[in-house]
Amino acid sequence: MKKILISEVMNQNPISIEPTASLLDCAKKMVQKRVGSLLIVQNKRLVGFIANDDILWALVKKTKSDLSKIKAIDIATKKIATAKPTDNLEEAIKKMKQLRFRRLPVIQNKELVGIVTIRDILNFNPDIYEEIKEIEYLKAEQERLNQMDNTRRPSRFEGICEECGNYDTLYKVNGQLICESCRSMM
Secondary structure: OOOOEHHHHOEOOOOEEOOOOEHHHHHHHHHHHOOOEEEEEEOOEEEEEEEHHHHHHHHHHOOHHHHHOOEHHHHOEOOOOOEOOOOEHHHHHHHHHHHOOOEEEEEEOOEEEEEEEHHHHHHHOHHHHHHHHHHHHHHHHHHHHHHOOOOOOOOEEEEEOOOOOOEEEEEEEOOEEEEHHHHHOO
């Protein structure tokens, strides 16, 4: 497993979108391409990541007409774990497990050159199913914990604060998604 490089497994044509694309355009592309997320790319550089959950969150909080006004980059995750084509597959699997991610964009010379997903890895080597199954279990467990409204240990992610409207790291407190500033004022 150590000798297999990510470049041998990765998809060299990841589904991407421009940062200025509206959330409506993102949703349409996700449906059209049958994917749950898009890489946001500008001049071959990865500048963000948007998942269907981000669009659903915006749909619940905003009107349908707002989806055509809000740009993908406005709500995208900008800190993204990546891999290099020269990394070995074992390192990628370890990173996926540690971060509980199902996919890693592949970057070379600061440009997006591909993406490696759990599906790509399993298609390449089905014998590692048990190892990959652990990532899926951890991800499902994390999603279950995120759904719980636990004020002693709020879940964190990036988005738009329901109190002040600023884009920041959010905490789920008493059923609301709020930034650190608003959280400290409670």
